[in-house]
Amino acid sequence: xxxxxxxxxxxxxxxxxxxxxxxxxxxxxxxxxxxxxxxxxxxxxxxxxxxxxxxxxxxxxxxxxxxxxxxxxxxxxxxxxxxxxxxxxxxxxxxxxxxxxxxxxxxxxxxxxxxxxxxxxxxxxxxxxxxxxxxxxxxxxxxxxxxxxxxxxxxxxxxxxxxxxxxxxxxxxxxxxxxxxxxxxxxxxxxxxxxxxxxxxxxxxxxxxxxxxxxxxxxxxxxxxxxxxxxxxxxxxxxxxxxxxxxxxxxxxxxxxxxxxxxxxxxxxxxxxxxxxxxxxxxxxxxxxxxxxxxxxxxxxxxxxxxxxxxxxxxxxxxxxxxxxxxxxxxxxxxxxxxxxxxxxxxxxxxxxxxxxxxxxxxxxxxxxxxxxxxxxxxxxxxxxxxxxxxxxxxxxxxxxxxxxxxxxxxxxxxxxxxxxxxxxxxxxxxxxxxxxxxxxxx
Numbered sequence: 001x002x003x004x005x006x007x008x009x010x011x012x013x014x015x016x017x018x019x020x021x022x023x024x025x026x027x028x029x030x031x032x033x034x035x036x037x038x039x040x041x042x043x044x045x046x047x048x049x050x051x052x053x054x055x056x057x058x059x060x061x062x063x064x065x066x067x068x069x070x071x072x073x074x075x076x077x078x079x080x081x082x083x084x085x086x087x088x089x090x091x092x093x094x095x096x097x098x099x100x101x102x103x104x105x106x107x108x109x110x111x112x113x114x115x116x117x118x119x120x121x122x123x124x125x126x127x128x129x130x131x132x133x134x135x136x137x138x139x140x141x142x143x144x145x146x147x148x149x150x151x152x153x154x155x156x157x158x159x160x161x162x163x164x165x166x167x168x169x170x171x172x173x174x175x176x177x178x179x180x181x182x183x184x185x186x187x188x189x190x191x192x193x194x195x196x197x198x199x200x201x202x203x204x205x206x207x208x209x210x211x212x213x214x215x216x217x218x219x220x221x222x223x224x225x226x227x228x229x230x231x232x233x234x235x236x237x238x239x240x241x242x243x244x245x246x247x248x249x250x251x252x253x254x255x256x257x258x259x260x261x262x263x264x265x266x267x268x269x270x271x272x273x274x275x276x277x278x279x280x281x282x283x284x285x286x287x288x289x290x291x292x293x294x295x296x297x298x299x300x301x302x303x304x305x306x307x308x309x310x311x312x313x314x315x316x317x318x319x320x321x322x323x324x325x326x327x328x329x330x331x332x333x334x335x336x337x338x339x340x341x342x343x344x345x346x347x348x349x350x351x352x353x354x355x356x357x358x359x360x361x362x363x364x365x366x367x368x369x370x371x372x373x374x375x376x377x378x379x380x381x382x383x384x385x386x387x388x389x390x391x392x393x394x395x396x397x398x399x400x401x402x403x404x405x406x407x408x409x410x411x412x413x414x415x416x417x418x419x420x421x422x423x424x425x426x427x428x429x430x431x432x433x434x435x436x437x438x439x440x441x442x443x
Contacts, residue, residue: 045331049324050390056218057397074104075176076155078237081109082145083163087117089195089279094125096166102173107131108149109163113139118163142230143248150237150245158237160254164279165231166195171274175234178269186266187228187235187258189216191275191402201287202280203411204419207395209280214398217272224321225268228258232276235261252297259305262317273403288426295329295430302326329427336424388416 079097083090097107111119113136126133134148146160157176161167167190175188191213197206219225228235233254240246243260246253258268281287302309302322309326311318399406406412 041331045327047390050394053215053218054390054394054397056222060218060221071177071180074102074173075157075180076104076106077102077157077159077172077176077234078149078153078155079105079107079159079161080146080149080153081107081161081163082112082142082149083109083114083118083122084112084139084142084145085114085116085118086163087114087121089164090118091121091124092166092195093161093163094122094131096168097161098125098128098130100167100172101170105130105172106153106155108134108152110134110136110145110149112136112142112145141248143246143250143253146246146253147248150240153237155237157234158240159232159234160228160230161232161276162230162278164195166277167232167275168277169274171232171271171276172234174271174274178271179234179236182267184266185269186239186261186264187233187268188271189225189228189233189268190271191216191273192229192231193275193277194280195277197280199282200411200414201284202282203408204415205280205287207408207412207415208419210402210404211395211398213272214394214401217270217401219321220268220270220272222316223267224317225270226255226258226262226317226321226325228254228261228268229276230254231278233258250297251293251300255294255297256301256304259301259308262314263305263308265314272401288429291423291426292430292433295427296434298325298329299430299434329423332420332424333427336421336428339421391416 081093081097083093086093094107094109097105107130109122109131111122111133119133119135122133125131132152134152136145136148150158157179159167159172159175171190175190178185178188192209193213194202194206194209197203216225216227230253235257240257243257243264247256250256261268281290302325308314308318309322314322395412396406
């Protein structure tokens with residue numbers, strides 16, 4: 001048996017019993033090179049995305065925004081508002097819709113078999129002419145609730161608004177004006193902001209959405225925007241009906257409809273300086289449930305519409321945007337695996353050090369440049385710091401353009417330090433749930 005002092009600290013020992021050592025060399029010189037190239041791939045992709053969108057921003061007109069309505073009279077607009085167990089927020093959502101400064105507006109509220117007091121609270125407004133309340137006795141799913149509301153809509157335009165969201169500003173007029181003026185526009189969305197950001201998880205999401213809204217506005221400018229979120233999106237009523245309404249078996253019916261609109265050759269625009277405020281998950285458990293559902297919905301839609309990927313027929317949306325949305329989760333999982341392996345190797349090597357030499361602090365002269373916090377070569381950290389620096393600059397621009405003020409330093413540091421890893425966790429969980437055919441629910 002080899003003495004412990006001869007143990008190769010760059011090998012993960014799987015068996016140390018009865019004089020036999022079996023090991024796999026995960027962090028040997030050859031694999032360190034492979035890991036370095038993999039890290040450069042991940043970091044390089046991040047740098048590419050940041051510089052790509054900043055270049056789009058540089059070329060984008062400074063005041064690129066949907067114009068105010070110039071129509072002689074306001075067309076009829078319906079707000080489809082499905083709800084399931086939203087008793088805490090449903091009244092705020094209804095009031096925000098009814099109080100919009102738009103005269104020709106009707107709210108079609110569908111309670112999808114709620115087991116709390118959602119329907120009771122909605123019925124407080126039933127005497128108003130501007131709202132129609134429909135009840136599903138049993139929970140049937142968000143897609144079916146939306147289709148029930150759509151069947152009762154006789155308007156020119158339709159808005160989808162979640163029952164945990166509030167709308168404000170001139171977002172309706174701007175959407176109507178854009179859809180009326182440009183028949184090639186299939187939907188209009190707006191910026192998504194939090195109703196409140198009180199918990200640490202909500203503060204991280206506030207940072208995330210500030211950057212996401214900025215990205216989406218740039219995507220709309222170059223006609224690759226692929227999302228019309230349930231918090232707020234506007235469509236032509238007849239076009240949605242002609243497309244067959246909302247997919248009732250889809251976890252992310254908003255994404256699915258947006259891709260169908262893109263498949264029809266239409267664009268999705270954004271009223272960036274308006275907003276829909278929505279309830280962000282307050283805990284990591286709630287965030288986990290939401291993001292895993294989104295990831296599963298994306299995988300389902302990507303498989304169903306796989307013919308759109310890398311397809312010249314759909315322009316840069318098919319050649320660039322969809323493949324990018326497919327590749328980024330793969331990079332996230334790869335990054336998660338690298339970091340997990342690095343931490344494991346670092347902990348294992350430290351344990352062996354303590355076991356063989358006792359607990360002591362090494363001198364600076366004895367430090368191995370390859371033994372870093374994650375046991376990765378120092379050459380990785382230079383592009384990593386550069387990537388983070390560019391991202392911070394981009395975030396600063398996003399805050400400036402959205403007229404928001406940055407407030408929380410710690411959530412920002414945690415966001416840049418861990419959210420990439422957390423997203424990898426969400427995607428891994430979604431893949432495992434899909435493989436296990438676990439039940440799909442809407443929340």
